[in-house]
Each structure stands twice: as C-alpha cells, then as structure tokens.
Amino acid sequence: MALYTPAYQPTGDEIAVIKTSKGDIRVQLAGKDAPIHVGNFVELATKGFYDNLKFHRYVPGFVIQGGCPNTRDLDTDQVIAAAGNPFAGLGTGGPGYCIKEEYSTNPNNHHADGALAMARSQNPDSAGSQFYLCLGAQPMLDSGYTVFGQTIEGMDVIAQLRVGDVIEGIEIENAAE
Template identity: 70%
Template sequence: MGLFGDTLHTPGYELSGHEVAVFDTSQGTIRVSLDGAGAPIHVANFCELASAGFYDGLKFHRYVPGFVIQGGCPNTREMDPEDVAAGKAGPDGRPGTGGPGYCIHEEYSTNPRNSHVDGALAMARSQLPNSAGSQFYFCLGPQHGLDDGYTVFGTTSEGMDVIGRLRAGDVINSIRIEG
C-alpha cells in the first residue's frame, strides 16, 4: 500500500533504454546513465518528473559527509538555500518530507545491478518499501549496506567532482533527459 492510497503510480514515460540524466546544479553539471533495464519503474518515474520540470529550482536538502547528498523534495522549491541548509521549515513544510503526491513500487529486490557504488543515483523512501516518489540521493562513497533496501537507478558517468562539492542548500537548476 502506498502512502497516498492503495494504488501505486505506474509512470507513463516510455523508455528508450539509453536515458541519460543531465543535472544542471549550482555547483556544476552531472551526467548519469540511467538503468532502465534494472529499474524501469524508477527510471520512467524520474524521467517523467524531470521532463515535466518537477525538479527545476529544488534544493539539495540533506548532506551527510561520506554517505549521501539528497534532493528532490518539492518543499524546498520556495525556500532560500540558506534556510534549506539550516533545516528550517518552509511554506510547504520541512525539507525532506515532500513528494509528488504518489508512491512507486520498489525495485531493489529485482534489480540485478542494485549496487550502491560511489556516485550511484538511488531513490529515497520512508520506512515502507513502496514509498519512494521523487526524492533521490547520490552516494558519497560505496554504501552497500543500502543495497537490500533502496533502489539504485543510475550511475554517474561525469561530474563526480560536482557531487563531491554539493551541500544542503545547493540548487538543482534543471534535470534534462537525453536519449
């Protein structure tokens, strides 16, 4: 059961199998090869949201050195970067508690490449397995303790230095999908 009802969202985005997400951030550009074969629901959902401009203007809201940098919470859209970095609540709620209004089915149990390597792109969720929606994170070093509970859906191909510079409050200017 999803957090927002009994039905989990099924993205309508049609995958080509060659999707690359290009993150334009306040720290620079990151290119991520998306794994549509291993995590088709997560990739289609992410592409659908990115193509609709959902992520444009959001801020990274969680930074844990040597662990993850996390973004994708719509509650950060109307917030100043300084307030996000300070963990203050914004007009739409506390950073890290928002989503797209639906959840998607987990794929960590079926993805043969579900490996939290350095630079892996994965979807955040609550305690419930099928509670991911829009929030994602980049691994800051290998985090294989997450392999059995969180879906990896992409691998960074360019911009590891940018990921290393990201902090809470940094802005996602846009995410463009190529391929």
C-alpha cells in the same frame, strides 16, 4: 497512497544531466534494471518538477539528497537553517504518489560511488521524487533502496554539493519520444 506506474517506458539509453549550482552531473539511467524508477524520474524531470529544488540532506562520506518539493519556495539560506530540524518538513515532500520498490528485482542494485537511488520512508513502496547520490560505496543500502543510475561525469561536482545547493533542472538525453 496509491502506487503510480509511469507511462514512460525506458529504453536503457537515457542519460540524466542534473544541472546544479555547482556544475553538471551526467548519470547513465538504468532503464532495463529499474524501469519504474527511471520512467518516473524521466517524467518528473521532463515536466520540470525538479527545477529549482535544493539539496536538503548531506552526510559526509554517505549521501547528498534532493528532490523534496518542500524546498522549492526556500532560498539557500532558509534550507541551510532548516536542515536537520524535524519540524521544518524538509525531506517529507513528494509528487503526490509513490512507486513500487525495485531493489528486489534489479540485478544491478549496487550502491557504488556516484550511484543514483531513490530515497523512501519505512514503507518499501514509498519512493516518489527524492533521490540521493552516493558519496562512496554504500553496500548496506543494496537490499533496501533502488539504484536507478550511475554517474558517468561530474563526480567532482557531487563532491562539492552541500545542503542548500540548487538543482537548476534535469535534462534527459536520449529519451524516447
């Protein structure tokens, strides 16, 4: 799959407001450290890609993950029923392209509690739309996954999220025109 380079050029001031069925999460995006990931995330959020997707993976004390378009047409109960079934296709969808990894170039690639990072397959350059929020520090992920934001409000919301909870939409504050 061809690598995509987003047209959006981050300023470093962008804040993502992830609106969920459990409340809002505000994340300071790391546009200077991971410009490809932030540019891609801003573009997807702005065009409504994440609207009504569900969180499809929850590992207590590790991560809550969402952004798979294969959850769009499923209701909460269907996502819960399919979670963990490798044949259900949850966690395999993307935007139709991949982006280049930035964990090797990001000087602040630290999976702290509340970090926002991109999920990927075994190929380092396979991230697309799926993201996760860290439930506690996960330093073992620093050398293999790109962190592109840090939660600044809503840690209590993150703690409540589970499989099937809805990403109602993601708004980007301070986005360059």
